[in-house]
Amino acid sequence: MLDRKFIVENAELVKQNCRNRGVAADIDRFVALENERRLLQVEVEELNRKANEVSKSIGKAKDAGEREARKEEGRMLRERTNEVRTKLDELAAELDGIHRSIPNLSHPDAPVGEDDKSNLEVARGKTPLPKFDFEPLDHVALGERLDLIDFEGGARVAGHGFYFLKNEAVLLELALQRYALGVLMAEGFTPMTTPDLATNEVLEGTGYIPRGPETQIYSIENQNLSLVATAEITLGGLLAGQTVDADALPLKLCGISHCFRTEAGAHGKESRGLFRVHQFTKVEMFAFTLPDDSEAMLGHLRDLECRLFDGLEIPYRVVDTATGDLGGPAYRKFDLEAWLPGRGGFGEVTSTSNCTDYQARRLNARFKVKGEKGTRFVHTLNGTAVAISRALIAVLENYQQADGSVVVPEVLQAVVGKERIEPRS
RNA sequence: GGAGAGGUGGCAGAGUGGUCUAAUGCGCGGGUUUGCUAAACCCGUGAGCCUGUAACUGGGCUCCGCAGGUUCGAAUCCUGUCCUCUCCGCCA
Numbered sequence A: 001m002l003d004r005k006f007i008v009e010n011a012e013l014v015k016q017n018c019r020n021r022g023v024a025a026d027i028d029r030f031v032a033l034e035n036e037r038r039l040l041q042v043e044v045e046e047l048n049r050k051a052n053e054v055s056k057s058i059g060k061a062k063d064a065g066e067r068e069a070r071k072e073e074g075r076m077l078r079e080r081t082n083e084v085r086t087k088l089d090e091l092a093a094e095l096d097g098i099h100r101s102i103p104n105l106s107h108p109d110a111p112v113g114e115d116d117k118s119n120l121e122v123a124r125g126k127t128p129l130p131k132f133d134f135e136p137l138d139h140v141a142l143g144e145r146l147d148l149i150d151f152e153g154g155a156r157v158a159g160h161g162f163y164f165l166k167n168e169a170v171l172l173e174l175a176l177q178r179y180a181l182g183v184l185m186a187e188g189f190t191p192m193t194t195p196d197l198a199t200n201e202v203l204e205g206t207g208y209i210p211r212g213p214e215t216q217i218y219s220i221e222n223q224n225l226s227l228v229a230t231a232e233i234t235l236g237g238l239l240a241g242q243t244v245d246a247d248a249l250p251l252k253l254c255g256i257s258h259c260f261r262t263e264a265g266a267h268g269k270e271s272r273g274l275f276r277v278h279q280f281t282k283v284e285m286f287a288f289t290l291p292d293d294s295e296a297m298l299g300h301l302r303d304l305e306c307r308l309f310d311g312l313e314i315p316y317r318v319v320d321t322a323t324g325d326l327g328g329p330a331y332r333k334f335d336l337e338a339w340l341p342g343r344g345g346f347g348e349v350t351s352t353s354n355c356t357d358y359q360a361r362r363l364n365a366r367f368k369v370k371g372e373k374g375t376r377f378v379h380t381l382n383g384t385a386v387a388i389s390r391a392l393i394a395v396l397e398n399y400q401q402a403d404g405s406v407v408v409p410e411v412l413q414a415v416v417g418k419e420r421i422e423p424r425s
Numbered sequence B: 001g002g003a004g005a006g007g008u009g010g011c012a013g014a015g016u017g018g019u020c021u022a023a024u025g026c027g028c029g030g031g032u033u034u035g036c037u038a039a040a041c042c043c044g045u046g047a048g049c050c051u052g053u054a055a056c057u058g059g060g061c062u063c064c065g066c067a068g069g070u071u072c073g074a075a076u077c078c079u080g081u082c083c084u085c086u087c088c089g090c091c092a
Helices: A004-009 A011-021 A027-059 A064-101 A139-145 A151-158 A168-186 A200-205 A231-237 A291-311 A358-363 A388-398 A410-416
Strands: A120-124 A190-193 A197-199 A225-227 A243-245 A251-260 A279-289 A316-320 A332-340 A345-354 A366-368 A379-387
Touching: A004 A011, A004 A027, A004 A064, A011 A027, A027 A064, A139 A388, A168 A190, A168 A251, A168 A279, A168 A291, A168 A379, A168 A388, A168 A410, A197 A200, A197 A231, A200 A225, A200 A231, A200 A358, A231 A251, A231 A279, A231 A358, A231 A379, A279 A291, A279 A388, A291 A316, A291 A332, A291 A345, A291 A379, A316 A345, A332 A388, A345 A388, A358 A379, A379 A388
Parallel strands: A190 A251, A243 A366
Antiparallel strands: A120 A316, A197 A225, A251 A279, A279 A379, A316 A332, A332 A345, A345 A379
């Protein structure tokens, strides 16, 4: 969420930002309601002040008659307060609805455009695009030939979008996790395994919508819990309602979780194979920083994503995400798109965002500087280290050989325990 | 899942309808004393929001897990709910 006062004082800027992002939010109405809300709040507080005064005077009343008269006065005041407060609550509810729909501001350098066609390529990985002297297969065909993925079994058990990993694919998953943790721990990230469920308040705080027709989220019946779509949710929730000492920042965490996504409305185009699935495992980076440090931290997370894929020797490009393609909480976002020979194009494998204080305000995550009065909101950032399903696609497709085998990336060989995955006889 | 106990400031912990403007201790900040340090003593010490003045000193509302209720008035009484702890059951 943006600061209410900021929206009122910068209505034009906020409106323009909504236009850039393709978000319809009635800023004019928000400003009008907010101004009215403040007047009502002053009125309620004034009535409360009077009622408190009256209540205090009752204990000191001289006789029963005076006491009764004062009680009556108190009753009237409380009644009036309730009327005004009811109006205030109604106003606040409508205000909140608009407030939640207003996206974060956008970094001035982020490309302006309505969708991913406006994303701007800003860098390339170290590894050149592979040249095959044979027709490369996609990961579905490779997975079948090497007996690595069972989509039919997954569908039988849980429906389309679920799968079993088998054999070396399992070891690849572990190796990718171990590899990512190794790189991140050396950079001072605290490794964590995280809950795969979170309360709906935490989901909303991080900008996810637990229910409704468009939701990406699986919710648990009769419980205030949902399956997480990413450890960003739980790691962000870690500081919900907390105030940390400024000295404790930045906090760099990396969390392993399963990720569950309904992918409502996303069927069709990329629904084949592992690219868009309902469940996958992910190592996620998350950082809480001081406001002045978040921009540098975004660069840090982006560098790490690049290092991880350079280390895997997989070719990729980095794109600066266009305003219309940013999620609500993101101020700026870089996606890393790996070269996927199976489709002959780039596909998003990781993503890192600076959410500035947008999530922190909703989560109420603050920091305090020793000796200074008051508290301020922290900044939050997230970035994918490795999303296993998509990383698997990139590995299998880029490392495939003419004889049908797949070479294991050097950095994964120790955990996988072999240099090459051969077709089964 | 069952039974019991409990959720109060950074922490510990008192507070059973109005003097709670939440005691006290610890911690923390500042000061006095003092070769240095320590001790002792003194003073101070929460957050959010609204609002004020040209500016400074200000003024007010809310917050005792959370949400309701009773009352002129609730940390305190009532209802619901969440969480924590102990014991029991089940269990990787």
